[in-house]
Amino acid sequence: xxxxxxxxxxxxxxxxxxxxxxxxxxxxxxxxxxxxxxxxxxxxxxxxxxxxxxxxxxxxxxxxxxxxxxxxxxxxxxxxxxxxxxxxxxxxxxxxxxxxxxxxxxxxxxxxxxxxxxxxxxxxxxxxxxxxxxxxxxxxxxxxxxxxxxxxxxxxxxxxxxxxxxxxxxxxxxxxxxxxxxxxxxxxxxxxxxxxxxxxxxxxxxxxxxxxxxxxxxxxxxxxxxxxxxxxxxxxxxxxxxxxxxxxxxxxxxxxxxxxxxxxxxxxxxxxxxxxxxxxxxxxxxxxxxxxxxxxxxxxxxxxxxxxxxxxxxxxxxxxxxxxxxxxxxxxxxxxxxxxxxxxxxxxxxxxxxxxxxxxxxxxxxxxxxxx
Amino acid sequence: xxxxxxxxxxxxxxxxxxxxxxxxxxxxxxxxxxxxxxxxxxxxxxxxxxxxxxxxxxxxxxxxxxxxxxxxxxxxxxxxxxxxxxxxxxxxxxxxxxxxxxxxxxxxxxxxxxxxxxxxxxxxxxxxxxxxxxxxxxxxxxxxxxxxxxxxxxxxxxxxxxxxxxxxxxxxxxxxxxxxxxxxxxxxxxxxxxxxxxxxxxxxxxxxxxxxxxxxxxxxxxxxxxxxxxxxxxxxxxxxxxxxxxxxxxxxxxxxxxxxxxxxxxxxxxxxxxxxxxxxxxxxxxxxxxxxxxxxxxxxxxxxxxxxxxxxxxxxxxxxxxxxxxxxxxxxxxxxxxxxxxxxxxxxxxxxxxxxxxxxxxxxxxxxxxxx
Numbered sequence: 001x002x003x004x005x006x007x008x009x010x011x012x013x014x015x016x017x018x019x020x021x022x023x024x025x026x027x028x029x030x031x032x033x034x035x036x037x038x039x040x041x042x043x044x045x046x047x048x049x050x051x052x053x054x055x056x057x058x059x060x061x062x063x064x065x066x067x068x069x070x071x072x073x074x075x076x077x078x079x080x081x082x083x084x085x086x087x088x089x090x091x092x093x094x095x096x097x098x099x100x101x102x103x104x105x106x107x108x109x110x111x112x113x114x115x116x117x118x119x120x121x122x123x124x125x126x127x128x129x130x131x132x133x134x135x136x137x138x139x140x141x142x143x144x145x146x147x148x149x150x151x152x153x154x155x156x157x158x159x160x161x162x163x164x165x166x167x168x169x170x171x172x173x174x175x176x177x178x179x180x181x182x183x184x185x186x187x188x189x190x191x192x193x194x195x196x197x198x199x200x201x202x203x204x205x206x207x208x209x210x211x212x213x214x215x216x217x218x219x220x221x222x223x224x225x226x227x228x229x230x231x232x233x234x235x236x237x238x239x240x241x242x243x244x245x246x247x248x249x250x251x252x253x254x255x256x257x258x259x260x261x262x263x264x265x266x267x268x269x270x271x272x273x274x275x276x277x278x279x280x281x282x283x284x285x286x287x288x289x290x291x292x293x294x295x296x297x298x299x300x301x302x303x304x305x306x307x308x309x310x311x312x313x314x315x316x317x318x319x320x321x322x323x324x325x326x327x328x329x330x331x332x333x334x335x336x337x338x339x340x341x342x343x344x345x346x347x348x349x350x351x352x353x354x355x356x357x358x359x360x361x362x363x364x365x366x367x368x369x370x371x372x
Numbered sequence: 373x374x375x376x377x378x379x380x381x382x383x384x385x386x387x388x389x390x391x392x393x394x395x396x397x398x399x400x401x402x403x404x405x406x407x408x409x410x411x412x413x414x415x416x417x418x419x420x421x422x423x424x425x426x427x428x429x430x431x432x433x434x435x436x437x438x439x440x441x442x443x444x445x446x447x448x449x450x451x452x453x454x455x456x457x458x459x460x461x462x463x464x465x466x467x468x469x470x471x472x473x474x475x476x477x478x479x480x481x482x483x484x485x486x487x488x489x490x491x492x493x494x495x496x497x498x499x500x501x502x503x504x505x506x507x508x509x510x511x512x513x514x515x516x517x518x519x520x521x522x523x524x525x526x527x528x529x530x531x532x533x534x535x536x537x538x539x540x541x542x543x544x545x546x547x548x549x550x551x552x553x554x555x556x557x558x559x560x561x562x563x564x565x566x567x568x569x570x571x572x573x574x575x576x577x578x579x580x581x582x583x584x585x586x587x588x589x590x591x592x593x594x595x596x597x598x599x600x601x602x603x604x605x606x607x608x609x610x611x612x613x614x615x616x617x618x619x620x621x622x623x624x625x626x627x628x629x630x631x632x633x634x635x636x637x638x639x640x641x642x643x644x645x646x647x648x649x650x651x652x653x654x655x656x657x658x659x660x661x662x663x664x665x666x667x668x669x670x671x672x673x674x675x676x677x678x679x680x681x682x683x684x685x686x687x688x689x690x691x692x693x694x695x696x697x698x699x700x701x702x703x704x705x706x707x708x709x710x711x712x713x714x715x716x717x718x719x720x721x722x723x724x725x726x727x728x729x730x731x732x733x734x735x736x737x738x739x740x741x742x743x744x
Contacts, residue, residue: 181720182685190689233661233683233716235700272643272662289605290644311605313554317562328607344605348553 019155021220026089027158030221030262030284030305032338038330038367039088040360041160044346045080046093050353052079063109064101067094073145074152081157084357086364089157089221092149092214094142096164096225099206100173102138103130113177120176122184124192127199133206135213142210143217150218161219163211165226165267166203166248167241170196182231189240196240204244208251215253215261223264223286224248230269237273246280264307268345271296278303288344294332297339306333307340310359315343315351319358326362335370391527393592398461399530402593402634402656402677404710410702410739411460412732413532415658416718417452418465422725424451435481436473439466445517446524453529456729458736461529461593464521464586466514468536468597471578472545474510475502488549493542494556496564499571505578507585514582515589522590533591535583537598537639538575538620539613542568554603561612568612576616580623587625587633595636595658596620602641609645618652636679640717643668650675660716666704678705679712682731687715687723691730698734707742 021027025039047053056076060066067073077093097115101107106118121127135143150159172178174185189196211222229241245265254261265277266286277285278300285304287296289311296306314325326341333339341363347356393399397411419425428448432438439445449465469487473479478490493499507515522531544550546557561568583594601613621635637649638658649657650672657676659668661683668678686697698713705711713735719728 183688183720183722186683186685187688190686190693230662234664234667236683237662269641269662272664290602290609290641292606295606311558311608313558314562316555316559321562348555350555 021158022155023088023157026340027221027259027262029337029340030264030307031260032305034337035371036368037371038339038341038363040341040363041087041089041091042080042343042347042356042360043091045084045087045091046076047347048349049347049351049356050079050083052083063095064107067098067145068141070141070145070148074148077145077149078152081153083353084360086360087157089160090149090153091160091223092142092146092162092219094145094162096162096168096227097172098139098142099133099163099203099210100169102133103173103206105173115172116177117173120184121170121173121199122188124195124198127195127202130199130202132202133209135210139210139213143213146214146217146219158220159218160221160223160264161211161214162223162225163207163248165224165229165241166200166207166244167232168226168228169203169207170199171228173199182228186231189236200240200244201247204247204251207248211248212251212253215256219261220257220259221262221264222252223266226265226267226270229267234272237267237270238276241267242273242276242280245277245282249280249282262305266307274300284340286342290344292332293329293339294334297333301338305338305340307342309342309344312343312345312348312351315347315355315359317355319355322355322358323362323366326359327366330363330367330370333370335372337371341367393530394527395460395529398712399593399631399634401709401712402636402679403632404677406709407743408740409743410711410713410735412713412735413459413461413463414452414715414719414728414732415463417459417463418448419719420721421719421723421728422451422455424448424455436467436479439470439517440513442513442517442520446520449517449521450524453525455725456732458732459529461532462521462525463532463595464514464518464534464591466517466534468534468540468599469544470511470514471505471535471575471582472541474505475545475578477545486550487544489545492548492556493545493571494560496567496570499567499574502571502574504574505581507582511582511585515585518586518589518591530592531590532593532595532636533583533586534595534597535579535620537596537601537613538572538579538616539604540598540600541575541579542571543600545571554600561608572612572616573619576619576623579620583620584623584625587628591633592629592631593634593636594624595638598637598639598642601639606645609639609642610648613639614645614648614652617649617654621652621654634677638679646672656712658714662716664704665701665711666706669705669710673710677710677712679714681714681716684715684717684720684723687719687727687731689727691727694727694730695734695738698731699738702735702739702742705742707744709743713739 025035028035029039053076060072073093077090081087097107108116171185229237262283264284264286265282268288271291284307287308289309293309397407400407401411425448432444445465449462453459469479480488543557601609634655636656636658637654640660643663656679659680661681665681
């Protein structure tokens with residue numbers, strides 16, 4: 001590193017340290033510390049339901065052009081915060097498939113069909129050929145985006161970094177895109193379990209490097225998205241998904257800038273497995289709407305905070321119905337710390353932004369009574 | 373009814389009564405009565421993975437031509453029993469969408485895209501216009517198939533009748549086909565709950581008539597397939613899916629031909645809600661692979677039998693791996709009555725029929741030790 005670079009890094013770190021976090025409700029709730037009201041953010045809060053996002057996307061070009069340009073990524077990350085001042089966290093705008101893309105599998109997007117890969121990974125030789133991804137070498141556009149967003153946030157709210165889970169990444173890499181039946185990836189898992197384990201280990205090591213790089217660049221909490229862990233059997237989930245999330249939790253930087261960096265695990269459809277997820281030593285679990293949050297709290301609330309869990313489809317209801325659902329989830333969790341309000345999955349593209357506003361405002365207005 | 377018809381019905385009933393059921397392992401297990409080994413059948417056992425099915429399908433024409441012709445429906449229903457002599461039940465070959473089709477919504481199938489409807493149901497007026505289906509008027513091809521199959525089975529194994537659940541049928545009727553995000557049907561549920569309830573009530577009344585007609589025609593057990601109940605929140609599941617399955621259970625003929633007619637409820641993805649499902653008064657629950665069957669037994673095994681629950685994708689593994697999974701599920705359930713072995717969902721079309729054989733034989737060979 002040249003002297004100039006060193007100085008630049010040094011002064012940049014100073015700036016980060018010097019910027020007081022004005023709203024730390026989200027970080028406190030993840031650590032089960034008292035807050036004045038339940039913090040809220042929405043998965044996929046920077047997304048197609050927002051007209052300003054669609055405009056930026058048009059300017060940027062493709063979806064990946066948006067992800068790989070730190071200025072555009074920063075712009076769209078901040079959009080929901082500007083529109084909804086009650087949001088308590090920003091989340092890095094990026095895709096979960098950056099790591100497989102950096103493994104040279106050739107990520108691309110076809111309109112209406114979701115992500116696809118030019119190369120699929122199905123044999124022992126394919127897995128042998130996969131590199132462990134070094135973020136500094138291959139994914140600096142992500143850490144650059146983190147630094148840029150962090151600077152532009154200027155302490156407004158904390159910034160969440162994230163990654164896909166090894167199992168979830170593997171499903172796309174083996175299938176070559178989205179899938180309904182998980183035929184090839186489960187076929188590999190059941191017929192060549194050692195090959196699958198080798199692949200998941202390479203992914204876990206890549207994710208550790210990736211999330212630690214995000215933390216060093218300024219991410220103040222990280223979430224692991226295990227979108228497809230819930231399609232596994234209870235036993236296969238432990239062996240092929242949770243085991244590698246455990247490896248990641250064990251390998252993460254847990255404190256930075258004098259603060260704990262909370263880790264959130266989110267497996268969609270994992271309501272039956274919360275206990276084993278909590279045992280990984282993560283700080284919080286994301287839960288979906290199939291689990292009653294009060295029941296989840298009784299099961300694992302002593303160990304972890306809970307984030308969730310309104311069905312995103314409730315946002316198709318009237319503002320009054322949305323408010324009623326928010327009230328019911330707050331009531332189910334009950335008084336005291338340890339809850340972060342969110343949807344149980346990403347917000348849908350067809351939702352009216354005014355309904356998202358009703359949702360966020362309902363949480364801000366109805367939750368203080370649970371924190372007296 | 374003309375005298376000749378009366379005589380024909382009378383003598384036909386006599387034939388049914390006179391035919392001794394040679395293998396009642398399945399019916400006994402559903403009632404938690406002792407058996408010599410764990411009975412087994414497979415959801416979608418008559419299906420595209422079998423070359424003989426593909427040949428029949430070609431002869432019949434379209435998929436609906438196959439369903440609506442009692443002789444063809446009978447032919448394919450019996451195919452898996454001929455190939456796999458250890459199977460302990462036959463299931464009527466039909467589609468879950470016969471009721472919406474009989475409501476004149478215009479069911480059709482596009483290759484590779486699944487079922488579609490020409491008309492969708494999205495408004496109060498659309499729901500008002502829906503009839504309650506009378507099976508004798510509109511779906512006699514189904515009851516004719518049941519009678520034909522029952523005659524051809526000649527007491528070999530019992531015959532299962534079935535229907536889709538009201539909620540599951542509603543998803544297709546509102547969306548106009550398959551869906552990934554359940555946008556319209558959940559939108560209707562959250563924005564016009566009364567309209568949705570009216571629709572579900574009409575469906576429940578249609579299903580009661582439909583299943584009772586199947587029972588009168590000779591179905592010896594019935595299963596309600598709630599394929600999409602698991603996409604609901606815990607509260608919405610109770611209100612919009614389970615409530616209507618309860619209505620059906622309450623309205624069914626529970627005894628026929630001097631035998632109890634067991635009712636099986638199967639909601640995919642309902643591992644967290646087994647207790648409330650068991651409380652409906654059904655005889656058995658179908659469970660998917662995300663639930664550990666031993667755990668399910670500890671929770672509801674005093675009330676109901678359990679049917680399941682191997683991940684159909686295990687059939688992509690080697691015969692040895694399949695056998696290992698069967699052993700592990702048998703071990704998890706443990707000794708004693710009340711288990712019916714099955715997959716946790718329908719068998720996939722790409723499965724090698726030899727692997728299905730290995731699966732069925734493993735259950736037949738490994739289960740007797742649990743029934744001593």
